[in-house]
Amino acid sequence: MTDHRAITSHWTGPTEGWTLVIHGGAGQLRRLLLDKPSEVHATGILAAALDAGGTILAAGGGAVDAVEAAVRVLEDDPYFNAGRGAVFSADGINELDAAIMDGASRAAGAVSAVTKAKNPVTLARAVMEQSPHVMLTAAGADRFGAEHGIEQAAPAWFHTDERWRQYEELRAGGTFDADLKYGTVGAVARDAHGHLAAATSTGGLTGKRWNRIGDSPVVGAGTWAEDAGAATSCTGSGEHFIRIGAAHELSARVRLAGDPVGDAAGAVIEAIGALGGTGGLISVDGQGRGGWCFNSQGMYRGLARADQPQLIELYGREG
Numbered sequence: 001m002t003d004h005r006a007i008t009s010h011w012t013g014p015t016e017g018w019t020l021v022i023h024g025g026a027g028q029l030r031r032l033l034l035d036k037p038s039e040v041h042a043t044g045i046l047a048a049a050l051d052a053g054g055t056i057l058a059a060g061g062g063a064v065d066a067v068e069a070a071v072r073v074l075e076d077d078p079y080f081n082a083g084r085g086a087v088f089s090a091d092g093i094n095e096l097d098a099a100i101m102d103g104a105s106r107a108a109g110a111v112s113a114v115t116k117a118k119n120p121v122t123l124a125r126a127v128m129e130q131s132p133h134v135m136l137t138a139a140g141a142d143r144f145g146a147e148h149g150i151e152q153a154a155p156a157w158f159h160t161d162e163r164w165r166q167y168e169e170l171r172a173g174g175t176f177d178a179d180l181k182y183g184t185v186g187a188v189a190r191d192a193h194g195h196l197a198a199a200t201s202t203g204g205l206t207g208k209r210w211n212r213i214g215d216s217p218v219v220g221a222g223t224w225a226e227d228a229g230a231a232t233s234c235t236g237s238g239e240h241f242i243r244i245g246a247a248h249e250l251s252a253r254v255r256l257a258g259d260p261v262g263d264a265a266g267a268v269i270e271a272i273g274a275l276g277g278t279g280g281l282i283s284v285d286g287q288g289r290g291g292w293c294f295n296s297q298g299m300y301r302g303l304a305r306a307d308q309p310q311l312i313e314l315y316g317r318e319g
Contacts (some may be wrong), residue, residue: 007269008280008299010111011262011291017306018057019190020289022049024068024080024300026184026235026280037312041079046312048300053197054189054304058218063197063231064102064125067187071098071121071199074185078160080300081183083119084153085160086203088167094158094202097217098124099135103196107246110135110217116142116289121201124217126150134219138211163206170207184216186233188225190288192306196231198223198247204238214238220248227286229255230264236296240272247280253284263286265293 053070075083098120099110110127184202214223215238225231229251253264280294
């Protein structure tokens with residue numbers, strides 16, 4: 001299958017300082033579909049996430065702290081499909097997935113199908129730092145969070161009327177959202193010490209069944225970080241990103257083949273498109289080159305560096 005969708009990309013050059021890149025999901029984002037209040041709100045929350053992570057990095061803090069802080073801001077806002085405001089499964093439940101990875105040590109933590117952690121990315125970090133494991137799931141992951149003091153939230157915290165409306169529409173015979181908008185959120189960073197980190201969080205697909213898990217919590221597919229390569233967070237049709245091993249594939253191209261991070265990202269998105277997949281990714285390498293690449297109509301995204309003002313964009317070439 002050949003993909004003919006336009007690819008939108010943007011990449012910075014190297015820097016001596018820090019770099020932070022975030023995303024809030026990819027999909028059918030066009031100016032005609034997004035009203036002005038939504039556009040203003042999304043831009044404001046992306047700026048707040050960049051501020052949260054950037055403040056840590058500007059003070060000499062680590063990349064892991066920065067990506068967790070940025071993702072927590074996005075998880076807490078009901079506009080995005082992560083944490084509060086996550087979509088509902090076929091059973092009418094918010095099932096949350098997240099992952100985080102430290103590029104310096106390649107330590108990683110991930111959770112899937114959790115229902116109680118207020119901030120799934122923080123639960124994923126606890127798995128990374130306070131357990132011998134990489135991934136925990138469902139009731140076991142929820143229990144781990146409670147036992148390790150991760151802030152819990154009742155189902156009402158995650159529920160929003162708009163997500164419930166989408167769920168009811170799907171039950172009434174509407175469209176499964178695999179080709180619509182993905183509100184997955186993520187962040188990647190290179191700190192002032194040259195270390196990388198990546199984090200991703202999502203509620204998955206509206207109406208998902210059988211505890212379906214996408215690429216977001218799969219280390220190497222939707223999330224990956226290694227100082228010798230790149231840190232990447234993905235969003236889109238998760239099954240395709242898993243089949244490509246997208247985030248690890250990008251890093252391997254940088255580390256083993258010496259590809260520039262932007263070229264590696266473009267090759268990964270082209271491969272996903274050739275399989276019929278859609279979506280995008282953000283990435284940063286060890287020299288602080290950062291940016292994004294996507295083949296969907298748009299992707300919520302933002303970039304901040306020590307040496308330049310914030311850049312926030314929503315639409316793509318076809319937007």
